Amino acid sequence: MIQRLWMYMLVVGAASLALTALLYAGQFSPDTAATRSVDRLFGDAQGPDVPGEDELRKQQEEVEWASSFNQSDWDRLRDITPPYGWYGMPYEAVRSALALLSSVSSSTLFDRRTSPECVTCAVVGNGGILRGSKQGSAIDAHHYVFRLNGAITKGFEEDVGSKTSFYGFTTNSMKNSLRAYRKDGFTQTPQSQELKYIFIPAELRDYVMLKAAIQRSSVPSGEDKGDRPTEYFGTKPSVEKFRILHPDFITYVVKRFLKSRQLKSEFRHLYIPSTGALMLFTALHTCDQVSAYGFITRNYDDFSDHYFDSQWRPLQFFANHDLMMEARIWEILHLRGVLKLYRRR
Numbered sequence: 001m002i003q004r005l006w007m008y009m010l011v012v013g014a015a016s017l018a019l020t021a022l023l024y025a026g027q028f029s030p031d032t033a034a035t036r037s038v039d040r041l042f043g044d045a046q047g048p049d050v051p052g053e054d055e056l057r058k059q060q061e062e063v064e065w066a067s068s069f070n071q072s073d074w075d076r077l078r079d080i081t082p083p084y085g086w087y088g089m090p091y092e093a094v095r096s097a098l099a100l101l102s103s104v105s106s107s108t109l110f111d112r113r114t115s116p117e118c119v120t121c122a123v124v125g126n127g128g129i130l131r132g133s134k135q136g137s138a139i140d141a142h143h144y145v146f147r148l149n150g151a152i153t154k155g156f157e158e159d160v161g162s163k164t165s166f167y168g169f170t171t172n173s174m175k176n177s178l179r180a181y182r183k184d185g186f187t188q189t190p191q192s193q194e195l196k197y198i199f200i201p202a203e204l205r206d207y208v209m210l211k212a213a214i215q216r217s218s219v220p221s222g223e224d225k226g227d228r229p230t231e232y233f234g235t236k237p238s239v240e241k242f243r244i245l246h247p248d249f250i251t252y253v254v255k256r257f258l259k260s261r262q263l264k265s266e267f268r269h270l271y272i273p274s275t276g277a278l279m280l281f282t283a284l285h286t287c288d289q290v291s292a293y294g295f296i297t298r299n300y301d302d303f304s305d306h307y308f309d310s311q312w313r314p315l316q317f318f319a320n321h322d323l324m325m326e327a328r329i330w331e332i333l334h335l336r337g338v339l340k341l342y343r344r345r
Contacts, residue, residue: 061107061246061248061249062109062245062246062249062282062285062286063106063107063108063109063198063243063244063245063246063249064098064101064201064244064245064246064247065098065101065102065103065106065107066098066099066100066101066102066106067102067107068098068107068246069094069095069098069099074086074091074094074095077247077248078091080247082201082202082203082204082247083200083201083202083203083245083247083250083272084247084250084251084254085247086247088204089204089207090204093204093207093208093211094207096211097207097208097210097211097214097244098207098244100210100211100214100215100239101214101239101242101243101244102239103239103240105240106239106240106242106243108286109144109166109196109198109243109282109286110144110286115143116143118288118289119143119144119286119287119288119289120141120142120143120144120287120288120289120290120291121142121143121144121145121146121283121286121287121289121290121291122138122139122142122144122145122146122161122290122291122292122293123145123146123276123279123280123283123290123291123292123293123295124139124145124146124147124148124151124160124161124293124294125148125276125292125293125294125295125296126148126149126150126151126152126294126306126307126308127294127295127296127297127300127303127305127306127307127315128303128304128305128306128307128309128312128315129294129297129299129300129302129303129307129342129343129344130156130159130160130293130294130307130342131156131159131303131304131307131308131309132159133159133293133307133342133344134158134159135159135160135161135293135342136156136157136158136159136160136161136162137161138161138291139160139161139163139291139293140161140162140163142163142291143165143287144165144166144283144287145161145163145164145165145166146165146166146167146168146198146279146280146282146283147164147166147167147168147190148167148168148169148173148275148276148279149169149173149174149176149177149275150177150180150181150184150186150306150308151164151167151186151189151190152181152184152185152186152308153190154185155185155308156307156308159307160293160294160307164190164192164195165194165195165196166195166196166197166198166243166279167189167190167195167196167197167198168198168200168275168278168279168282169189169197169198169199169200169275170199170200170201170202170203170206170275171199171202171203171205171206171209171224172202172203172205173200173275174189174232175224181306181308183310184306184308184309184310185308186308188231188232189232189233191233191234195241196240196241196242196243197213197233197237197241197242197243198243198244198245198279198282199242199243199244199245200244200245200250200275200278201244201245201247201250202272204222205222205223205224206244207244208220208221208222208224209224209227209229210242210244212227212229213229213232213233213237213242214237214239214242216229216230216236216237217229245278245282249282249285250272250273250278253273253277253278253281254273257281257329258273258277258281258322258325258326258329260322260325261322261325271322273322273326274323274326276294276295276326277326280292280295280330280339284338284339289340290339290340291339291340291341291342292330292334292339292340292341292342293342294307294342295326295327295330295341295342296315296323296324296326296327296330297327297330297331297341297343297344298327298331298343299343299344300315300327301314301315303315
């Protein structure tokens with residue numbers, strides 16, 4: 001039954017995703033001629049709700065920082081719900097947080113001028129497919145390694161590696177992971193001198209936490225009032241360690257690649273791509289070669305939910321994500337050579 005379901009999903013998605021694959025036929029840079037031409041193709045294919053090419057050029061800027069915030073953007077995004085905009089957020093809360101990201105380094109994930117000509121990235125999810133996989137060395141061999149949420153490495157180095165270059169999260173997913181997976185060994189978020197943190201702006205608390213982290217102060221208000229960010233990000237985190245995804249980039253990813261049917265369901269107000277999906281598309285738009293480990297695959301029911309589970313548990317599905325759609329996309333992008341998906345065959 002599951003095999004037939006997967007075949008159906010692959011057939012349904014193949015036509016539209018064939019264009020998606022072309023976007024990454026060469027270097028995964030938003031400035032290539034291939035990207036510009038395929039943007040036009042997607043604009044024609046997706047319909048009038050997709051922004052024009054000039055706006056999409058801007059939407060492919062993955063992160064927001066001081067110079068990316070202005071009055072016109074505020075006017076455009078203030079009535080759009082997070083993570084696609086700033087609806088319900090005070091102007092000053094957003095402005096003051098982004099104003100702290102004033103260094104040019106805050107506008108990119110890494111400096112291309114000092115990076116290898118062909119940058120390789122591994123994005124490591126937490127799927128049970130990695131337990132016993134012995135992929136640790138292969139993961140750590142990449143120039144950059146992205147991890148997310150309950151990213152436990154201690155005790156699992158042989159399977160998942162130990163290197164972490166970027167840690168992606170929402171404040172909610174980070175704190176939930178610390179609570180839910182503490183018994184499994186996730187007692188603190190990844191911390192190292194070279195590591196950078198990527199906030200996903202799912203709600204106001206992400207901007208509030210970001211500001212407090214940069215200022216090394218307690219969270220002054222909101223759901224996380226009294227939290228000490230130094231417990232999450234180390235005692236002396238510099239501003240250069242922090243990034244936050246741009247709402248326009250998340251909109252771009254959803255409209256072009258992750259346009260779930262849930263957007264037309266009763267749960268449309270809840271829908272957001274998974275943290276892993278957003279980190280994977282961030283890597284695809286930044287790195288030259290991308291490998292995905294620990295993501296959902298067609299044989300997901302052969303494995304526990306997480307590689308660090310002490311007892312086997314089935315994969316959990318939630319109304320705010322569309323994991324099956326994401327799984328179909330990873331499969332097709334792998335088959336077309338866009339990324340390398342670890343499938344444990």
